[in-house]
Amino acid sequence: DTWASEYGCLGWSAKDVLPLFKRHEDDNTGAASKDPNHHSVGGEWSVETVRYQNPLSKMFLQACKQAGFPENDDFNSFSKKQEGSGRFPVSQRGGKRVHAATAFLAPALEDSKRKLQVLTGTLVRQVILDDNVAKGVQFDCDKMTHVVRLAPGGEVLLTAGAIHSPHILMLSGIGPEKMLKEHGINLVKDLPGVGENLQDQPAANVSFECKDKHSGISVTSKIKVPHTTLPHPAPVLEWLLQKTGPLCSTGCDHGGFFHTSAAPKNSSSCDLQMRFLAARAVTADGMGSFTRFKHIIDHPDGFSFQSVAVRPASRGRVSLASANPEEK
DSSP states (O other): HHHHTTTTTTTTTTTHHHHHHHHHHHOOOOHHHOOOOOOOOSSSSSOOOOOOOOOHHHHHHHHHHTTTBBBOOOTOOOOOOOOOOEEEOOOTTTTEEEEEEIIIIHHHHOOGGGOOOOOSSEEEEEEEETTTTOOOOOOOOTTTTEEEEETTTTOOOOOOHHHHHHHHHHHHEEOOOOHHTTTOOOOOEEEEETTBBBOOOOEEEEEHHHHHHHGOOHHHHHHHHHHHHSSOOHHEEEEEHHSSGGOOOSSEEEEEEEOOTTOOOOOSSSEEEEEESSOOOOSSSSSTTHHHHGSTTTTTOEEEEEESSSSSSOOOOOSSOOOTTTTO
């Protein structure tokens, strides 16, 4: 509830957003039957347990149990502590990835009554404001600048993320007055908070290589032909025919949340998330390994731990480089 209680974001407390999450969720893990207060079925967004479990991932859960950490079969229930280790639910339906385009855009595009048009490869220049009210958007598409204006009762939804949302606001004349004037942008509204209080979760990756006797155990070894960069046909066929196997894995589908000694004394929230990868990392972020390893012949077997500080105390900001939308 800190968004509402500490930062004044009214309407963004847990009880406010939970009904929206439940409206769109289609739980296929069994959590909805166990905890209908925090999960539901029938929505557009399918949630499943990964239809594959690497031996190293099983060993990770066993090691957590031996270390005394509790088991957690639902990290998204407000009815209990988040602390513990377990399997992360994933956005999949029948072993196939679910994302915003498949869950929401595709059905809307097929419905002629909704009259949805999707433009890709576009650059938003600014929100058009008349008398401090959003009336449209100026954007570049196909090497041309376009202006679209709202029909009566329409609205502009700015959902460009933690970096680009404040960027677009400032380009539109909404933000710190001094900064906007420095870049020659006409001031619409002086809002010093735009771009401020940026928060991110820093992560550190530690990776280990398995001994030779465990050769072939990592998920990366199971989806490639040995001594080549070619994909192994067996897991490909398994996924095509059954939608199971290592190709269903998101990479870090096991892990946990933990309360460390570094957490604030008055906080009961977990301050560390650990994501386990049944693969030897070759990139600092860990997950990038799953796009890089395919170019490596005889990628070594191993496993990795990505530790994420989920309650960071540091704060940053987004500021303008210039009035040019293409300069980030």
